[in-house]
Amino acid sequence: MRFLLTGLIWIVFVGGLWGYTTQRDASLPQGPAQPAAPKVLTGSYVLEITPSFSIEKDPFALALDDDASQTPGLEIRLNGRLVEVDAEQIKRGRVIRITKNIELSQGFNEFYVKASPPMAETDLDHGLRVRLLARGGPVVDQTVWGSSGSVVAGTVSFSLAAHKEEVHD
Amino acid sequence: MNFLFKKYALLFFLLIFNLIILSTGFTGATELKKPVIVASTTQIADFARQVAGDQALVKSILAPGADPHTYNVTPDDVQIVLGADLCIENGLHLEGKNWMSTLAKDAQKPLITATDGIQALSISQGGQPIPDPHAWFSPKNVAVYVNNITRGIIALDPGNKALYRARAKLFLQQLRVLDAWIREQINVISPQQRILVTTHDAFNYFCREYRLNEQNDFLSIAPVGWSTGAEVGAGITPKRRRKVIESIKASGAPAIFVETTINPKQIREIAKETGVKIGGALYSDSMGPKGSAAETYIGMMRENTLLIVNSLK
Numbered sequence: 001m002r003f004l005l006t007g008l009i010w011i012v013f014v015g016g017l018w019g020y021t022t023q024r025d026a027s028l029p030q031g032p033a034q035p036a037a038p039k040v041l042t043g044s045y046v047l048e049i050t051p052s053f054s055i056e057k058d059p060f061a062l063a064l065d066d067d068a069s070q071t072p073g074l075e076i077r078l079n080g081r082l083v084e085v086d087a088e089q090i091k092r093g094r095v096i097r098i099t100k101n102i103e104l105s106q107g108f109n110e111f112y113v114k115a116s117p118p119m120a121e122t123d124l125d126h127g128l129r130v131r132l133l134a135r136g137g138p139v140v141d142q143t144v145w146g147s148s149g150s151v152v153a154g155t156v157s158f159s160l161a162a163h164k165e166e167v168h169d
Numbered sequence: 170m171n172f173l174f175k176k177y178a179l180l181f182f183l184l185i186f187n188l189i190i191l192s193t194g195f196t197g198a199t200e201l202k203k204p205v206i207v208a209s210t211t212q213i214a215d216f217a218r219q220v221a222g223d224q225a226l227v228k229s230i231l232a233p234g235a236d237p238h239t240y241n242v243t244p245d246d247v248q249i250v251l252g253a254d255l256c257i258e259n260g261l262h263l264e265g266k267n268w269m270s271t272l273a274k275d276a277q278k279p280l281i282t283a284t285d286g287i288q289a290l291s292i293s294q295g296g297q298p299i300p301d302p303h304a305w306f307s308p309k310n311v312a313v314y315v316n317n318i319t320r321g322i323i324a325l326d327p328g329n330k331a332l333y334r335a336r337a338k339l340f341l342q343q344l345r346v347l348d349a350w351i352r353e354q355i356n357v358i359s360p361q362q363r364i365l366v367t368t369h370d371a372f373n374y375f376c377r378e379y380r381l382n383e384q385n386d387f388l389s390i391a392p393v394g395w396s397t398g399a400e401v402g403a404g405i406t407p408k409r410r411r412k413v414i415e416s417i418k419a420s421g422a423p424a425i426f427v428e429t430t431i432n433p434k435q436i437r438e439i440a441k442e443t444g445v446k447i448g449g450a451l452y453s454d455s456m457g458p459k460g461s462a463a464e465t466y467i468g469m470m471r472e473n474t475l476l477i478v479n480s481l482k
Contacts, residue, residue: 002176058345059309059312060308060309060312060341060342060344060345060348061312061341062315062316062319062334062337062338062341063316064316064319064320064323064334065320122349122352122353148349149349150345150346150349151342151345
């Protein structure tokens, strides 16, 4: 009888405590509201990258097993996502045209580019020209520079307004 | 009645005790045990620390100033390796008689050879070609070290992969800047003056990378052989000493350098006979002690470069 009584008291107290903490946690704020996903713009966009130098494999690159798929020496990201580049196209002064997977958003967008110049050219400055074209006209045209042979890396930011026939939810 | 009262009181207090335990719910954060990484040399320990950060505890078997070629393992070292989750050696027989791989094997610990994939320079010992183990004197080679070490640490602790990758990238960029800075500094010395003579030919990779000692195929010039072990006990013979003095005089070196891990007495005597100044003590097989300017790899390379440039220009 005593054991039953002890068990019953234990269940009442512990159960009550559990119920209280559950109800208390449920009434807490759920965290910040998630920002609305940006509206993706479709349409015909072309990204052009023009290096002023021959891009070489960077001896100081992180080259683990899962880095093998990336184009050696050249990295392009659009809004954080990697954009694939055909390594055959990469030559000094040659325009690299990319038309696939150019997913731009309404509002703020950003390209990140990084390329390593030849190690023998430590006395030269190098540039990467970044152009985004829409319906044949330039949306953005900037050059990212690296001095004295350093890695050429930088971001190109721009804003895009939605066109009526291009807005997707 | 008293007995019953005491019994119920005991039960009541036990119940309250249970409630207290349950209400705390073990809310204190449980301290997870950090992985332990044990490196053979101070340089490799530094590389591992740069990658692992606060996620792991990194130890070095060798203390600053110790010589990896002639080091004898102690019982304390065995205990350290027994507590390791990962061991890292330089390889290329830097660790005399492969003491680090033996320690790891005996303790059944995973071992990474940091120099895997490096194109080693070849040097001669007793007429036989052997790989030069001092590969860290080229920052480009250190990039290979860092990649190997990062791979190993990620395999040990895949949950923190993103952190290890991010730190490795930062350190690799620092190595690139270091490489460019060294080139800029060496460029101040006229090509005819770029002659590096040291007590121990640990600087082959440095000479090859930054184009010193053209007359010696861009390899370091050292009077006492590739390994400190070659001279232990035997000492330098008079015939060889004469050859060394003649070669230093013939090289036209404005200065010669001792190393922090080598007994400098011999080289000081030779310097006196050749009339060449002693440029200073270079860090070679080991970085500097804690608190010194050379307690990190970048610090070591910086101080070595400044000493060389200021003595030769």
